[in-house]
Amino acid sequence: ETGVTQSPTHLIKTRGQQVTLRCSSQSGHNTVSWYQQALGQGPQFIFQYYREEENGRGNFPPRFSGLQFPNYSSELNVNALELDDSALYLCASSLPTGGQETQYFGPGTRLLVL
Amino acid sequence: AQSVTQLGSHVSVSEGALVLLRCNYSSSVPPYLFWYVQYPNQGLQLLLKYTSAATLVKGINGFEAEFKKSETSFHLTKPSAHMSDAAEYFCAVKDSSYKLIFGSGTRLLVRP
Numbered sequence A: 001e002t003g004v005t006q007s008p009t010h011l012i013k014t015r016g017q018q019v020t021l022r023c024s025s026q027s028g029h030n031t032v033s034w035y036q037q038a039l040g041q042g043p044q045f046i047f048q049y050y051r052e053e054e055n056g057r058g059n060f061p062p063r064f065s066g067l068q069f070p071n072y073s074s075e076l077n078v079n080a081l082e083l084d085d086s087a088l089y090l091c092a093s094s095l096p097t098g099g100q101e102t103q104y105f106g107p108g109t110r111l112l113v114l
Numbered sequence B: 001a002q003s004v005t006q007l008g009s010h011v012s013v014s015e016g017a018l019v020l021l022r023c024n025y026s027s028s029v030p031p032y033l034f035w036y037v038q039y040p041n042q043g044l045q046l047l048l049k050y051t052s053a054a055t056l057v058k059g060i061n062g063f064e065a066e067f068k069k070s071e072t073s074f075h076l077t078k079p080s081a082h083m084s085d086a087a088e089y090f091c092a093v094k095d096s097s098y099k100l101i102f103g104s105g106t107r108l109l110v111r112p
Helices: none
Strands: A005-007 A010-014 A019-024 A031-037 A043-048 A053-057 A065-067 A076-079 A085-093 A110-114 B001-005 B012-016 B018-023 B025-026 B032-038 B044-050 B057-058 B064-068 B073-078 B087-094 B104-112
Touching: A005 A085, A019 A085, A019 A110, A031 A076, A043 A065, A076 A085, A076 B064, B001 B087, B001 B104, B018 B057, B018 B104, B025 B073, B032 B064, B032 B073, B044 B057, B044 B064, B044 B073, B073 B087
Parallel strands: A010 A110, B012 B104
Antiparallel strands: A005 A019, A019 A076, A031 A043, A031 A085, A043 A053, A065 A076, A085 A110, B001 B025, B018 B073, B032 B044, B032 B087, B057 B064, B064 B073, B087 B104
């Protein structure tokens, strides 16, 4: 157990809809990163939040957006869902220590877009 | 730009045999390297990480990995496979910035 929780565990949406995924960080961690893992692939970095500010972004379109709250929990929002958005979405929390910090992953939210 | 290559999408070993999962990285700066394991329908669990303190890194569940700069490799090994080791294994690299870059993963099958 990493202490990182995600909700919901599973979600089914239709193309064009919007979805919000939630992540609760490990206690004391002020950084959260989101990853998309398509079936049979490694996770791909979406973005990272540090103290409520976006701290870096991967190669994902603007319809992927996020928030981090004062208690360091986080949301991933995806607008105008596409079929290719079907994936496992993972969040990871960490405490920055100059790059060598460990990112602790939650169990993920599996999104299916029909 | 950093990248990771994992050779072999599937590796099959007999219970009790040596496990060797290969990882090669590309990085323009001294890398931080990680191995994660993913069991079915679960998130990622850290096995071990290399942060330049020692080239041979020991992790959980009897796994270890050796950093070889000359070969740009960070292969994962375990002397004796157990049925419970069957899972997907991911190698990842991170520089001093913020993101992890993962390989495509290797599925380990353990035969009884």
